[in-house]
Amino acid sequence: MVGEKKWLPYVLLIPWGLGFIIFKFYPFLNSFYLSMFKKTSPFTSEFVWFQNYARLFNMDDYYGEQFLNSLKATAIYVVFAVPLVLIVSLLIAYILSKKIKGVGFFRTSFYIPTVLGANVAVVLLWRELFESYGLMNQGLELIGLSQANWFGTPAGAMTTIIALRVWQFGSTMIIFLAALKNVPESLYEAATIDGASKIKQFMVITVPMITPVILFNGVMRLVETFQVFTGPRLITQGGPINATKVINMLIYEVAFQNRDFNLGSAMSWILFLIIMVFTVAIFRSSRYWVYYSD
Amino acid sequence: MKKGLLFSLIFILFMFFIGCDSSTTSFNSSIPTISSEDVTFSFSWWGTTDRNVATYQAIELFESKYPQYKISGDQSTWDGYQTTLYNRLERNREADIFQVNYNWLYSMYGEYYFMDLSELGIDFSHYPEMEHDPLTINEKILGLSLSETGYIFYMNKAVYEEAGITEMPTTWDELIQAGQTIGGASGGSKYAIGRLDAQQVSILMFSYLSQKYGKNLISSNNKLNFSREELEEGFAFINTLRSNNVLIPNNTNDTHTNGPTNPNWVIYQNYGGILQWNTAVSEYENELPDTSNLVTLGMFQQNEGEELGMYKKVSMALAVSKRVENDPAKQQAIKTFIEFITTDPEAIRILGVDRGVPSHDTAYNTLLNSTTTDFTSTREWEGHVIVQTLFNNQLEEDINLYIHPYYEHDVFRRIYEMPIEKFLFNQDTAAQAINEIINKFDSTLAQVMGG
Numbered sequence: 001m002v003g004e005k006k007w008l009p010y011v012l013l014i015p016w017g018l019g020f021i022i023f024k025f026y027p028f029l030n031s032f033y034l035s036m037f038k039k040t041s042p043f044t045s046e047f048v049w050f051q052n053y054a055r056l057f058n059m060d061d062y063y064g065e066q067f068l069n070s071l072k073a074t075a076i077y078v079v080f081a082v083p084l085v086l087i088v089s090l091l092i093a094y095i096l097s098k099k100i101k102g103v104g105f106f107r108t109s110f111y112i113p114t115v116l117g118a119n120v121a122v123v124l125l126w127r128e129l130f131e132s133y134g135l136m137n138q139g140l141e142l143i144g145l146s147q148a149n150w151f152g153t154p155a156g157a158m159t160t161i162i163a164l165r166v167w168q169f170g171s172t173m174i175i176f177l178a179a180l181k182n183v184p185e186s187l188y189e190a191a192t193i194d195g196a197s198k199i200k201q202f203m204v205i206t207v208p209m210i211t212p213v214i215l216f217n218g219v220m221r222l223v224e225t226f227q228v229f230t231g232p233r234l235i236t237q238g239g240p241i242n243a244t245k246v247i248n249m250l251i252y253e254v255a256f257q258n259r260d261f262n263l264g265s266a267m268s269w270i271l272f273l274i275i276m277v278f279t280v281a282i283f284r285s286s287r288y289w290v291y292y293s294d
Numbered sequence: 295m296k297k298g299l300l301f302s303l304i305f306i307l308f309m310f311f312i313g314c315d316s317s318t319t320s321f322n323s324s325i326p327t328i329s330s331e332d333v334t335f336s337f338s339w340w341g342t343t344d345r346n347v348a349t350y351q352a353i354e355l356f357e358s359k360y361p362q363y364k365i366s367g368d369q370s371t372w373d374g375y376q377t378t379l380y381n382r383l384e385r386n387r388e389a390d391i392f393q394v395n396y397n398w399l400y401s402m403y404g405e406y407y408f409m410d411l412s413e414l415g416i417d418f419s420h421y422p423e424m425e426h427d428p429l430t431i432n433e434k435i436l437g438l439s440l441s442e443t444g445y446i447f448y449m450n451k452a453v454y455e456e457a458g459i460t461e462m463p464t465t466w467d468e469l470i471q472a473g474q475t476i477g478g479a480s481g482g483s484k485y486a487i488g489r490l491d492a493q494q495v496s497i498l499m500f501s502y503l504s505q506k507y508g509k510n511l512i513s514s515n516n517k518l519n520f521s522r523e524e525l526e527e528g529f530a531f532i533n534t535l536r537s538n539n540v541l542i543p544n545n546t547n548d549t550h551t552n553g554p555t556n557p558n559w560v561i562y563q564n565y566g567g568i569l570q571w572n573t574a575v576s577e578y579e580n581e582l583p584d585t586s587n588l589v590t591l592g593m594f595q596q597n598e599g600e601e602l603g604m605y606k607k608v609s610m611a612l613a614v615s616k617r618v619e620n621d622p623a624k625q626q627a628i629k630t631f632i633e634f635i636t637t638d639p640e641a642i643r644i645l646g647v648d649r650g651v652p653s654h655d656t657a658y659n660t661l662l663n664s665t666t667t668d669f670t671s672t673r674e675w676e677g678h679v680i681v682q683t684l685f686n687n688q689l690e691e692d693i694n695l696y697i698h699p700y701y702e703h704d705v706f707r708r709i710y711e712m713p714i715e716k717f718l719f720n721q722d723t724a725a726q727a728i729n730e731i732i733n734k735f736d737s738t739l740a741q742v743m744g745g
Contacts, residue, residue, distance in 0.1 A: 042384065042406045062705055062738050132550045132557065149549040153719075240545075241716050257377050258704055259384065 114170025154243030437611030441650025444681035453566035477539030488565025529724035572677025604684035
């Protein structure tokens with residue numbers, strides 16, 4: 001009976017495997033191959049080794065400057081968005097882990113933005129909220145403040161797209177919530193007997209006990225945040241003055257609008273390497289700050 | 295049960311492969327079969343509702359007069375049209391005839407993808423002399439000019455009248471005086487023009503410098519034609535406009551976005567003017583509560599009576615897919631269609647000025663002499679007259695301000711627009727902006743031109 005079933009998992013894996021090979025693995029390898037060429041006409045390309053990569057680090061080249069600018073914009077976005085998502089989701093998860101009235105309703109409410117995702121409709125809604133006559137500015141006027149120029153200044157535009165990312169903290173929160181439920185109650189009881197305050201308990205019991213989940217959420221959000229596209233593309237179009245033109249927007253512009261898939265592929269590979277370096281660094285550092293109770 | 299599951303899976307995979315196999319799913323299989331004498335060809339364009347409606351009506355009329363021909367129309371908005379077209383060209387899936395921007399002939403490898411229109415047998419003598427020079431690459435005419443366009447000023451006279459100005463300024467000095475008057479009367483909240491984006495300020499500055507120095511932005515050997523000192527003068531002039539209530543002093547001061555829906559233009563009417571292609575003014579005009587307040591002004595001049603500073607280009611053109619080169623029946627059908635929309639009086643009147651004032655002499659004269667609709671009173675027509683008058687006047691003075699085919703190239707345009715945008719947001723000083731432009735202008739132009 002068991003022997004007869006051996007082939008079944010492999011058969012069931014075939015659709016996923018095909019999808020993975022066709023839509024992920026092959027394009028992944030092919031993009032590296034493409035990054036070594038330069039288009040000389042619509043039908044001919046020239047093998048140029050790493051010339052496309054060199055262009056991206058040459059500040060005299062238009063794309064070198066653009067690439068550096070996009071790296072800066074992406075770095076600002078990641079530096080603010082990732083910690084904020086983690087902090088907000090952990091705090092909300094902590095509150096929702098307590099026995100409070102209507103907790104189910106709040107959990108659902110906080111999770112809804114994530115279910116909706118950063119799709120076009122949500123992004124457009126976000127744009128309306130922060131628009132000159134949007135709810136945000138109406139609210140500011142209501143409390144006697146002047147309108148804010150959300151999309152018109154580099155700082156305002158970046159704040160808006162970071163806020164959109166932070167707003168979608170639901171899935172991070174749910175994972176934190178599950179982790180918080182697994183922290184043994186006995187630790188809190190002992191700490192209470194020893195006179196530790198709630199804040200002290202949170203800092204010395206809760207946070208250390210859930211560090212594996214903080215690591216997981218941190219890495220996942222980092223990878224995801226580096227690849228942001230929809231929000232900046234639809235809300236700010238990368239402006240003003242390219243302040244929100246994150247790297248994925250530049251890749252899209254180069255590859256799909258200017259039809260330079262070679263240079264676009266080189267940019268994608270550099271983005272991949274950056275994400276990999278950060279991910280490896282976080283994993284390497286985890287031995288110093290992640291606590292595995294088992 | 296297990297066998298059933300296995301067979302189901304194999305069936306799904308089989309169907310998946312069948313679905314992926316392009317050889318078994320013909321692209322053309324959905325096209326209804328027609329008799330050998332009939333020809334169906336596709337036509338794609340971008341446009342607003344007015345243009346779409348007019349185009350479909352013209353197609354319907356064409357099909358009724360030439361029942362052997364059928365046109366598959368493919369309308370689109372401006373946004374995304376260029377990307378989609380480029381993508382289709384690379385996959386050999388473009389329409390048989392399609393609308394293009396003049397600079398795309400160069401940036402999209404037009405020689406490889408577009409058919410030489412002289413092979414279609416079109417009579418180009420009906421077009422103004424040299425009209426098709428910019429659309430000709432290596433002696434191949436790759437685009438059929440529909441109309442020409444230039445940037446001109448349109449003013450909201452309500453803003454001026456509110457400040458007691460009854461006569462519209464025509465020189466830059468008068469414009470600055472008007473700005474001071476409007477600013478004074480409104481406590482600084484209203485402007486003679488208002489907010490312009492980097493693209494508009496670029497052409498404003500280049501027009502101003504061209505009036506002063508009698509030369510095009512880009513030289514005949516594809517280099518920046520203005521010196522550092524001349525650019526300094528241009529930026530100083532923009533600063534003068536910003537400090538005299540002509541333009542807003544800092545683009546961050548306006549909490550609204552650029553464009554025709556800006557409430558300072560539409561609702562508050564704080565802005566007294568715009569600078570726009572004469573073929574696209576309707577998007578600003580239609581937003582105004584009272585369109586009769588819009589005045590077609592033209593280009594401000596250094597001195598009274600001068601007619602200078604007009605850059606122009608082909609507004610849009612029609613290109614034919616290179617695929618059609620091997621299909622004589624389609625060539626004939628497309629030629630018939632092009633001749634129809636440029637010579638048939640009914641079709642010409644239907645299409646009107648939705649693609650600008652037509653360049654073809656028959657179409658032009660038909661609209662000019664139309665007794666049913668007065669096309670000459672449209673903003674497009676008024677603007678067209680100004681553009682052509684100023685441009686031709688410049689030619690007489692040996693100044694050719696025809697827009698370089700790479701001026702609007704997606705990469706190249708950022709070389710001058712981005713420093714100007716930073717300047718408008720007070721992020722860069724004039725000196726920094728000029729340095730940026732000078733440092734990258736020639737090299738980037740050479741790069742995008744394939745040099």
